[in-house]
């Protein structure tokens with residue numbers, strides 16, 4: 344908890360820091376990467392850095408954390424901390440790196456805000472930083488202990504399946520022949536890929552197979568170029584990774600996991616490649632003989648673009664109380680609808696717990712419709728396939 348004196352200072356300076364936080368984080372990253380270029384090459388996502396999205400996520404999370412501390416001094420924004428800690432743990436962020444980030448962040452704050460940073464202001468924000476950092480370090484330590492192994496392990500691709508024109512599924516087994524730790528439906532692994540320029544770039548991929556499987560399964564959509572460069576890692580995986588290739592994977596992490604309490608109605612909504620964690624959830628429900636109602640919603644460009652469609656249909660067919668609602672922008676077959684997902688006519692049972700994964704506009708629209716239909720905001724869970732900018736708005 345923040346000391347009373349610091350709370351007053353943070354409250355008074357939040358608007359100034361908030362207004363400058365974009366500039367502060369820009370300077371922070373510039374300073375950090377100038378001092379430690381290997382962090383940009385081998386840890387941070389250089390696509391996100393170029394596009395500026397990760398900066399917004401970090402800045403937003405610190406501002407949200409500070410606001411939380413001054414508005415609800417007794418509590419902690421646990422969901423936000425958990426999401427960041429899972430991501431950090433999957434990347435192998437180490438406790439000692441927090442001091443490095445602190446050094447460059449506070450140098451940036453001093454440079455941007457100048458004389459406004461009195462010793463009192465610096466001390467108050469220092470307290471905010473370390474409260475957040477220590478909370479993250481503690482959760483990350485626990486997650487590493489639970490995972491019980493090194494951050495990175497070598498996995499061999501034993502099968503590569505073309506799902507659609509843009510999506511490939513890889514099935515992998517550990518090179519060391521050791522056991523495959525189970526995952527919870529909804530979790531992801533980080534993949535560390537060595538690129539042709541020698542950089543080792545890390546991305547997350549949701550596990551799209553069945554929990555309990557002896558192989559790891561991920562399904563990767565190629566991110567095409569256009570007005571911006573083509574996606575580095577997804578295109579690398581598509582172009583160069585085949586059966587026999589070896590990839591470095593983290594253990595499974597991620598706090599968006601399916602809670603399948605018996606009798607709770609579920610709604611699983613996905614769009615495009617967001618189908619990956621949702622397929623794992625359906626696989627789990629089918630494998631465990633789930634009997635409560637499950638509403639399955641999916642939207643895609645066309646049936647041919649609907650990755651894992653066969654699995655999606657087969658698992659759903661095994662659920663005794665499932666109802667399926669599909670939207671395709673093109674070539675919608677009978678029994679499905681044309682256009683973007685619209686839940687206006689979809690019955691939603693009282694007490695429904697919802698899981699969403701897809702592009703942000705899709706998730707925003709579905710979430711708004713679910714809340715209109717009486718679903719409690721706390722029962723709408725979601726996964727963002729990129730830096731979570733919803734955190735900033737939280």
Ligand SMILES: Cc1cc2nc3c(=O)[nH]c(=O)nc-3n(C[C@H](O)[C@H](O)[C@H](O)COP(=O)(O)OP(=O)(O)OC[C@H]3O[C@@H](n4cnc5c(N)ncnc54)[C@H](O)[C@@H]3O)c2cc1C
Nearest residue numbers: 390393547548549563564571572574575576577619728729
């Ligand atoms: C928890 C989680 C789970 C995920 N699960 C899956 C999954 O199951 N399947 C899947 O396919 N993906 C998944 N993703 C997304 C995945 O991690 C990658 O983000 C995705 O594959 C793109 O990575 P990339 O290296 O190909 O693209 P990047 O190189 O990271 O590029 C990303 C975007 O940034 C843009 N960009 C790059 N440089 C610039 C620049 N200079 N200026 C402006 N824009 C630029 C690119 O054009 C591109 O649009 C998941 C992400 C998360 C966080």
Ligand code: HEM
Nearest residue numbers: 386387388391397400401404436440441444475476730731
């Ligand atoms: C209190 C300190 C920190 C805060 C508040 C913080 C916050 C965040 C947030 C909000 C994200 C995005 C999470 C998401 O995708 O939803 C993130 C990702 C990340 N963090 Fe941190 N972080 C901190 C410390 C660190 C440290 C010490 C390192 C290591 C040097 C680090 C490395 C990363 C990396 C590599 C990512 C993923 C970046 C990307 O994909 O572009 N962070 N962090």
